[in-house]
């Protein structure tokens with residue numbers, strides 16, 4: 001009997017990469033992808049799986065308990081992995097409400113049904129942002145205190161506490177993974193890397209917050225997927241696992257790395273230092289993140305494989321080869337969000 005994995009939020013960036021990762025590696029599983037297809041969800045990410053008999057898609061919102069209950073009853077999943085969330089810090093500053101609904105109340109629904117249906121393991125996909133901001137030194141371990149600073153990270157920290165409460169109170173076999181910043185194919189262009197590529201292709205200035213010296217710790221999405229796979233297979237119930245690849249870079253370093261890769265791959269693009277424009281800083285902008293992945297490395301034998309220089313190059317290549325995908329996700333809603341968030345008009349002409 002194949003194992004059934006309910007992946008929530010599987011039409012988004014990491015979820016769709018994870019579904020591909022699982023189905024590429026295992027013949028004896030089936031995947032139920034439950035996603036409400038918000039602005040960030042896109043079935044084109046999974047178009048190649050439409051005819052795969054091991055893959056099912058259900059459009060549903062994790063906040064709709066009766067709808068979710070029907071799915072649990074119909075498919076009787078063995079595992080639940082929750083990627084579904086509002087995921088963009090800037091949007092949480094503009095409108096926190098939906099972050100509380102999807103990222104907290106939605107998780108409560110998943111936990112309750114996982115318990116009712118005696119799920120073998122529930123994994124809550126969390127983020128390093130729950131730990132807040134670091135100074136010039138130090139790293140986040142699983143024992144670092146929770147200190148979220150944005151409505152987004154506060155909602156994720158709340159969900160983490162709720163998830164642990166289900167372990168301690170009800171013995172629900174849960175895990176939490178807290179990963180650093182991901183990059184790779186199918187990432188919505190509100191996030192730094194696809195946003196930079198998009199603006200370079202459009203000949204528009206690349207907006208960089210503040211002084212550009214905020215530090216993020218980057219990991220290729222495939223490495224994140226392999227870490228989740230290890231936790232799914234061998235994670236100890238109730239444990240939290242930090243996931244990171246120890247690639248700290250300032251935002252400006254990342255933007256310049258992308259510009260360099262683009263100059264090599266598309267020498268026709270008019271890219272110079274003037275391509276960057278510094279814009280007023282994000283409110284409460286965390287200065288530095290850095291993940292210590294020692295626990296998952298030592299206890300589950302996981303390690304990241306993709307060197308960041310190679311990963312960025314292949315990612316830039318992917319977006320260049322998938323300009324249609326990029327174009328398809330830029331709609332009126334995105335353009336409105338963009339102009340409100342950056343307080344600069346940007347028509348983003350067609351590529």
Ligand SMILES: NC(=O)c1ccc[n+]([C@@H]2O[C@H](COP(=O)([O-])OP(=O)(O)OC[C@H]3O[C@@H](n4cnc5c(N)ncnc54)[C@H](O)[C@@H]3O)[C@@H](O)[C@H]2O)c1
Pocket residue numbers: 008009010011012013014015034035036037038039040041042060061062063082083084085086087088102106125126127128156178179180181182183188
């Ligand atoms: N992107 C990162 O760098 C990163 C790093 C660490 C952790 N995470 C976490 O990983 C998860 C996935 O992130 P992502 O970057 O793929 O996000 P994403 O925004 O690309 O995708 C989120 C998906 O969830 C779906 N969704 C949102 N609300 C929903 C709801 N109420 N019901 C059903 N579906 C809903 C969307 O339609 C979308 O398909 C999130 O929980 C995020 O907090 C992301």
